[in-house]
Amino acid sequence: MVHGVPGVKxxxxxxxxxxxxxxxxxxxxxxxxxxxxxxxxxxxLLTGKDAKYFNRNMNRYDELAEKLGLVDDIDDEDEYDEEEYVDPLESLGGDEWSDLMDKDK
Incomplete structure (x- = not known):
């Protein structure tokens, strides 16, 4: 019974x-x-309640997208496969390094 109202539960x-x-x-x-x-x-730049709302919901959005398989396997920060990445400076031989160093002097 709610504050004297019979039949209300x-x-x-x-x-x-x-x-x-x-x-x-x-x-x-x-x-x-x-x-x-x-x-x-x-x-x-969001601040206060706007920032909190945005961050909480965008984090949840990212979690759900991953859970539902809607994201690429590549992270935003790591846009290349480390095993396939070749440092262009590694292709330089010892003599070429010397030549580059001498040009700077």
């Missing part, structure tokens, strides 16, 4: 559980997140 509300795909779609359509992303892309 309070029940605990169960949280709505979204699938990863549904949560991902919700983030993609989040108007506030989209607006904040546009501000960041324009070079604006």
């Amino acid at each position: 309070l029940e605990k509300i169960q949280p709505i559980t979204l699938t990863p795909a549904e949560e991902f779609a919700a983030l993609e359509n989040d108007e506030l997140l989209i607006a904040l992303a546009e501000r960041v892309e324009a070079g604006e």
Whole structure:
């Protein structure tokens, strides 16, 4: 009974559980997140609640994208395969190094 109202019973509300795909779609359509992303892309530095909201949701977006297989295997920071990468300076022989060093003098 709720404060004298007969027949009214309070029940605990169960949280709505979204699938990863549904949560991902919700983030993609989040108007506030989209607006904040546009501000960041324009070079604006977010602060306070905006920064917290943006960072939390973008991190979750990245987690879901990875979980759903929507990201490349290559990290943004590491855009090349280290095993295939050849340092152009390694191809220079000992004499060529000497020649380059002498030119600087």
